[in-house]
Amino acid sequence: MIPARRKLLVGAVIIVAGLAFAAYHGARSSMVYYLTTTEFALRPELRAARVRIAGRVVEGSVAKADGESRFAITDGTTRFNVRFRGPLPDLFAEGKDVLVEGRLDGDGILRASQVISTHPVEYKEKHPER
Amino acid sequence: MVSLVGEVGRFALLAGLVVALYGIAATTLGLTRRHGGYLASGRRAVAVWALLMALASAALWTAFLSRDFSVRFVAMASESTQPLLQTIMAFWGGHDGALLLWALILAGYTVMAVWSLRSHPDLQGPATATLLVVAVFFSVLLAGASNPFVPLVPPPPDGQGLNPLLRNPWMSVHPPMLYLGFVGMSVPFALAVAALITGRLDNTWVVLSRRWIVVPWIFLTLGLLLGAKWSYVVLGWGGYWAWDPVENAALMPWLTATAFLHSIQIQERRGMLAAWNVALILLTFGLTVFGTFLVRSGVLSSVHAFAEAPLIGYLFLGFLSALLLASFGLLAWRWEALRSRGAVESVISRETAFLANNLLFIAAAVVVLLGTMFPVLTEAFRGVKINVGPPYFNTVMVPISIGMLLLMGIGPLMPWRQATPEQLARNFTLPSAAAVLGALVLGLLGVRHTSALLVFAAALFVLGTITLEMVRGTRVRINRGESAPLALARLFSRNRRRYGGYAVHFGVLLMLVGIAASSAFDTQDGATLHPGERFSVGRYTLEYGGLRHSELPGIDVTEASVRVWAGARFLGSYSPQRYFYRAQEQPMHHVAIRSSLREDLYLILSEWTPEGRGTIRVLVHPLVSWLWAGGIVAALGAAFAVLPERRRRTP
Numbered sequence: 001m002i003p004a005r006r007k008l009l010v011g012a013v014i015i016v017a018g019l020a021f022a023a024y025h026g027a028r029s030s031m032v033y034y035l036t037t038t039e040f041a042l043r044p045e046l047r048a049a050r051v052r053i054a055g056r057v058v059e060g061s062v063a064k065a066d067g068e069s070r071f072a073i074t075d076g077t078t079r080f081n082v083r084f085r086g087p088l089p090d091l092f093a094e095g096k097d098v099l100v101e102g103r104l105d106g107d108g109i110l111r112a113s114q115v116i117s118t119h120p121v122e123y124k125e126k127h128p129e130r
Numbered sequence: 131m132v133s134l135v136g137e138v139g140r141f142a143l144l145a146g147l148v149v150a151l152y153g154i155a156a157t158t159l160g161l162t163r164r165h166g167g168y169l170a171s172g173r174r175a176v177a178v179w180a181l182l183m184a185l186a187s188a189a190l191w192t193a194f195l196s197r198d199f200s201v202r203f204v205a206m207a208s209e210s211t212q213p214l215l216q217t218i219m220a221f222w223g224g225h226d227g228a229l230l231l232w233a234l235i236l237a238g239y240t241v242m243a244v245w246s247l248r249s250h251p252d253l254q255g256p257a258t259a260t261l262l263v264v265a266v267f268f269s270v271l272l273a274g275a276s277n278p279f280v281p282l283v284p285p286p287p288d289g290q291g292l293n294p295l296l297r298n299p300w301m302s303v304h305p306p307m308l309y310l311g312f313v314g315m316s317v318p319f320a321l322a323v324a325a326l327i328t329g330r331l332d333n334t335w336v337v338l339s340r341r342w343i344v345v346p347w348i349f350l351t352l353g354l355l356l357g358a359k360w361s362y363v364v365l366g367w368g369g370y371w372a373w374d375p376v377e378n379a380a381l382m383p384w385l386t387a388t389a390f391l392h393s394i395q396i397q398e399r400r401g402m403l404a405a406w407n408v409a410l411i412l413l414t415f416g417l418t419v420f421g422t423f424l425v426r427s428g429v430l431s432s433v434h435a436f437a438e439a440p441l442i443g444y445l446f447l448g449f450l451s452a453l454l455l456a457s458f459g460l461l462a463w464r465w466e467a468l469r470s471r472g473a474v475e476s477v478i479s480r481e482t483a484f485l486a487n488n489l490l491f492i493a494a495a496v497v498v499l500l501g502t503m504f505p506v507l508t509e510a511f512r513g514v515k516i517n518v519g520p521p522y523f524n525t526v527m528v529p530i531s532i533g534m535l536l537l538m539g540i541g542p543l544m545p546w547r548q549a550t551p552e553q554l555a556r557n558f559t560l561p562s563a564a565a566v567l568g569a570l571v572l573g574l575l576g577v578r579h580t581s582a583l584l585v586f587a588a589a590l591f592v593l594g595t596i597t598l599e600m601v602r603g604t605r606v607r608i609n610r611g612e613s614a615p616l617a618l619a620r621l622f623s624r625n626r627r628r629y630g631g632y633a634v635h636f637g638v639l640l641m642l643v644g645i646a647a648s649s650a651f652d653t654q655d656g657a658t659l660h661p662g663e664r665f666s667v668g669r670y671t672l673e674y675g676g677l678r679h680s681e682l683p684g685i686d687v688t689e690a691s692v693r694v695w696a697g698a699r700f701l702g703s704y705s706p707q708r709y710f711y712r713a714q715e716q717p718m719h720h721v722a723i724r725s726s727l728r729e730d731l732y733l734i735l736s737e738w739t740p741e742g743r744g745t746i747r748v749l750v751h752p753l754v755s756w757l758w759a760g761g762i763v764a765a766l767g768a769a770f771a772v773l774p775e776r777r778r779r780t781p
Contacts, residue, residue, distance in 0.1 A: 004474045008482060012489055015533075019493050019526055023500070026525030027518045034505055034515035043514075052517060087656070087736045087747065090366065090717050 032101060037078040052101045053080065053110065054118070059094045073100060084112040091117035133200040139189035139279035146182040146233075147269035149175050150262050157259040169255050176244050176258060179265055180237035187234045190227060190278055194220055200285035203227055203278040209291035209713065211683045216292055219302040223292045225426060226278035228305065232422070233268045235306075235313040240265065243317045243342065253335065256324035257317075264316050267449045275442045291684075294711040294718050300360040308353030308380060312418040314346025315383060318390075319415035319457075322408050326460040331404060331467050336394050339411065343387060344772045348765045350384050355761040366719030368654070368732050368749040370757070371645075373523045378502040379421030382495050386414040389491035392541075396484050399546060405461065405468035406488075412457045417495070419450050424502070476548035483541035490533050497526045528581045531642055532588055538635045539592035542628075543599065561594025582650035589639045596632050622770075630771025637764025644756030648730075656736065656747035667748045670731060671695040675703075677742050686710040690735045690744045694724065706735040706746065730754040 033051045040046065040053055055073030061081075062071040069084045071094075082100050092098060092115065102112040153175025160168030190203070194217050199205040207220040207227065222228045240261045247254040272278070295301075318339035325335035357377065358370035371377060390410040396402050423446035461468075474481045500507075501518050508516040543557040569587040577583055600621065607617035622629045657665040661676035675691035688708045694701045707720035724731040732749040 004477050004482075007477045008474060008485060011477075011486075015486075015489060016493065019497070019530065022529060023497055023522065023526045026522035027501075027504070029525075030519035030521035032517045032519060034517045046514075087745070090719060093715075 036075045037073060037080050038075050040080070041078045047104055050101070050103055052099050054097070054099050055080070056097050057092070057094050062094055073098060080110050081108070082110045082112050082115075084115050086115075088115055089117040133193065133198050133281060133285075135189045135193045135196070135198060136201045136279045136281055139186045139193070139201075140273075140277065142182045142186035142189060143269065143273045143277060143279070146179050146186065147266065147273045149179045149182060150265040150269050153179060153262045154259055154266065157255055157262065161255045161259070169258075172255070172258055172262075173244055176240055176262065176265075179262070179269075180241045183230075183233045183237040186272070186279075187221075187230060190221055190230060191218065193279075194218070197289070198285075199287075199289050200282055201278075202280045202282035205282050205286055205289040207289070207292050209289040209684075212289075212292065215299075215302060216297055219296075220292050222305045222309075223296050226272075226276045226280075228309075229268060229271055229276045229426075230278050231306065231309055232313055233265070233272055235309050236261075236265060236268060236316065239314055239317055243320065247338075250334070250338070252328050252330060253321065253324040253338075256327040257320040260320035260323045261316060264320075271442065271445060275445065291711075291713050294709070294714055294716050295364060298360060298364050300356055300363065304353060304356040304360055307349050307356055311346045311348075311350025311353050312380075312383065312422065314349060315343065315387065315411075315415045315418050317342040317346075318411050322411045323457055323460065326408065326457075326464050329464065329467060331408075331464060333398055336397055336404075336407060340391070340394060341772050343391060343411075344768055347384070347387050347391065348768045350380065350387070351761060351765050351768070354380055354384060355758065355765075359758065362754075363721060363723065364719070366721050366734050368652075368721075368734070368751065370754075373498075373501065373520050375502050376425050378498045379424045382498050382502075383414050383417040383421060385491050385495040385498070386410055386417060389488045389495075390414060392484055392491075393488050396481060400472040400481060402470045402472040402474075402481070404470065405465065408461055408468065409458075410488075412454070412461065416450065416454050416457075419446070419453065423447065423450060478544075478549045478554070480541060480544040480546045480549075483537055483544050487534065487537045487541060490530050490537070494527060494530050497530070498523070532581070532584050535585065535588040535592060535639060535642055538639065539588070539595040542632070542635075543595050557595070557598070560598060561591045564594040565591035579650040582646045585642055585646035589643050592635060592639050596636060599632065600629075626773055627771050630767045630769075630773075633767025633770060634764045635767075637760045637762070637767055640756045640760030640763060642760075644753045644758075644760060647753035648751040648757070651752050653750040654748065656745060658737070658743055658745040660743055668750050669696050670701075670748070670750070671697075672733075672746065672748065674744055674746060677738055677744055682709075684712055686712065688735065688738065690738070690746060692722070692733055692746060694731065704733050706733040708735050725755050727755055728752065 031050070033046055033049055035043070035046070035051060035053055037053055037055045040051060053073065055075050058072040058074050058079065062069065064070075067085060069088055070081065071084075072079050072081050074080075082102075084100075084102075089098075097118045099116040099118055100110055100112045101114040101116070102110050105111050153172045156168045156175060157172030159165065160170075160172055190201075192198075193201045193204045194208055197204070197208065197210055197217075203224060203226050204220075207223040208217050212220070220227070222231045240258075243261065244254065244258050247257055321335045321339045321342065325331050354377075357380065361372070362368070362370040390407060393403050393410065394407050397404055397407055423443065426442060426446065474485070476482075501522050504518050505515040508514060539561060540558075545553055565587040568590040569583055572583060572586055577586070600618070603621045603625075604614065604617045607621060608614055612620065653668050655665075655667045657663075657674075659665065659674040661674060664671055664673045666672070671694070673693040673695075675693060678689045678691070680687045680689070686709070688710075689705050690707075692704045692706065694704055701724065704722035704724060706722040709718040709720055710716070711718065719734060722733040724733075729750055729752040732751060734747040734749075735744060736747050737745040
């Protein structure tokens, strides 16, 4: 008879392998490159990838029409225009830091699926109290 | 102008560092020379260090209450118009104060632990030294890079004010709870290190550390829950968990601590896993330090944070590496002494259930760790930061949670060593039938979400096993002539550890059902309306009644009125609000929530026009209240489990 120890080991390996497979799939489906505007501009190979770009909303660039918001973000050097449908987050405003998640379309505009506010420098952490 | 309280605080922190260092030296001398006088002196150093941390905390609170803006931290986290409660909690409203709270709580735990170890003199010395090493680390931070008493010259007329996100009652209790959990893990850690140093690796340290870990476990559970509640009511996105690095930092030690609470039972009963248990507790403590590092150093919070990682990040990394090296080095040194005496005899046994449980908890912790560190890892190896989002965590954590839920039902009713087929049939036929039947009924009622259905079925299975156990135990007592209510009450009070454990399991199953239902079946919708217009979401009809603007000190308030019906029944008027904090130029949601056992109706005022049109977003989340209720049940159950059992009177 197979000893209990070996059976346990086989069981553990199966469970771990299953979880590793699930993790691999989950990671592949939710991977997002995380860059500043300049880094994004310098990496043409990421043009088609899903990206999360950090930048500051350019003063005077925000316009809203038919439920779509348009604005530009910059890190001070490189600038990208963004289009986004949906409610903008609370802290969104000109001159504030944002993360924009989405893909670049053919005409060089970022189609955002998500816009996330980040806190200004003095409140860098999301939960600064912890 | 020099602030007197600031000077007192700085003195206390500096003196604290000196005293803690002295305490380590005295205790070490006492241990190596077997000299009781030095050991006693080391214990007195612990008391003095604790008093100095209390003095520093008192100084910081005095500075806050007297609005002493010549202390930079006070100027950053408070302002003149701030209400009393917020001024008190501003203490931990920023990095430096939060670390002082860490130290204050550590002081409390250390004094209690050293005192309670007086009946174990051989463990007392090494445990004292270990706790003092942790004390020195935080004293170094507080006396140097993270000193909350740094003066501000010239003092501003008014402070900057607490971050509006933190001005919430849930936030006032959440950080202390979390820290009571985090810091408390240092006591079992010290006990494990003491056992390794002295070579007293029998069950003594395990039995001692059980109570010392359940208490912080309760605080950590409540801390996680309060954080989720805060996220739910304050951030205005309708969720309670986002797999944010800060949340993950608190979850990881909870997972390993929970694994430890289970696996020590195998050591107590079967003498197995001694080395594994030591490793688990070292890991748990390491993860609390690592978590504090993650949150404090800003490594993950922004792109390029590493480049600007302050000194404190490197201090934390250094401390963490030294700690893990030293403690795992000790473990390797004692490896032979920790070799297992028992062995698993059969796969169908309680031992296996516990091993599987540990495997799943560790797998969960590894998954969370990898996901959290993914950007750092990819940047190190590929030069690009890559994030993984919630789908990564969910695809792995859903099967893990279902597995854990099933084991909660299987483990407690599984006999030790080997189960016979009769025992299996006796214990699991009814619960399995309940699970299958429940899943069928839910399926017929139209529930089609596979993982939610699996969670519900597994929950019914666990509920079945718990009920079965209680019914059997009560029946035995009734047969002995006790009345039914008395029998049930005695069953609980005479087996606190076991039935406390069942209560925790019951609480966790409520939580998992709440999480599954609210994430699988949530509805959301929104509409931009003129006053008087209506729209429907699910079974609800909402009527937008227009806006009202008002002012609180420093805050502009915009409030929408929304009347809500379910079918023809009028449920009441609700007022989702938006606060605008003028000083910080920061808007904040004040959502309106109608909570019931069945579901939460969650209303957000997201936008409006000057003419008074308003955009109302509506979320319907089923069973969210089960999550909060389950957490409270779990915490109460754990508290019940560590209450001392009453000694049985001899007849």
